[in-house]
Amino acid sequence: MRRWPATVTLLLCIALYVLLPDRLILGPKWLVPALEALPIITLTFGHPLRHPGEPRWTRMFTILTIAIINIVNVASIVFLVDKLLHGTVENGRQLVYSAVSVWLTNCLIFGLWFWELDRGGPGVRNTVHEQLPDFQFPQMTDPRFAPKGWMPRFVDYLYVAFTNATAFSPTDAMPLTTAAKGLMAIESTASLVTIVVVAARAVNILQG
Numbered sequence: 001m002r003r004w005p006a007t008v009t010l011l012l013c014i015a016l017y018v019l020l021p022d023r024l025i026l027g028p029k030w031l032v033p034a035l036e037a038l039p040i041i042t043l044t045f046g047h048p049l050r051h052p053g054e055p056r057w058t059r060m061f062t063i064l065t066i067a068i069i070n071i072v073n074v075a076s077i078v079f080l081v082d083k084l085l086h087g088t089v090e091n092g093r094q095l096v097y098s099a100v101s102v103w104l105t106n107c108l109i110f111g112l113w114f115w116e117l118d119r120g121g122p123g124v125r126n127t128v129h130e131q132l133p134d135f136q137f138p139q140m141t142d143p144r145f146a147p148k149g150w151m152p153r154f155v156d157y158l159y160v161a162f163t164n165a166t167a168f169s170p171t172d173a174m175p176l177t178t179a180a181k182g183l184m185a186i187e188s189t190a191s192l193v194t195i196v197v198v199a200a201r202a203v204n205i206l207q208g
Helices: 004-018 031-046 058-084 092-118 154-167 178-207
Strands: none
Touching: 004 031, 004 058, 004 092, 004 154, 031 058, 058 092, 058 178, 092 154, 092 178, 154 178
16 A cells, blocks of 8 residues: 555645744644654655555554644644634634634544544555454445455545534544544534634624
């Protein structure tokens, strides 16, 4: 399985982070891109394919990269809420853009989490080494709706993350394991805070 879809998604997350105002960023603006550059470059060019024989450290690097972006995005959500509750908001339009940015990053990053979690990760999925599924997709329940040997692709996990962030609950695929349920709960919570607390308040500011 090729790594490039995840690489493009990580780069989009970094770009959205860099576009945030300085007051919503954890540390210097260059810090996160610098921390992410080495693992992304190393993994993309050194190990472009995911397979059972890949070194164990490559998956650890991938998970660490995803975790860093997830942490800084949660920090941005906290900073947004704190700005609304304890600060004076003068630029409501910028707040709306920031809320959209962190919400999109939330969707992208959890799409990566689901992609990395399911059946032991993309390196072993659809091989003799794969583990039990963490998600039940509709195509898995009725083979009439999918080609023989169908397996979820990266875009399927992104779609699961998007629907979970908008509906605050599973829609397309059902979580089967504790890890999958935990990740979906965290994503829904972050999305709920961003949409209800931040975006709704920003709209009121624009209307005021």
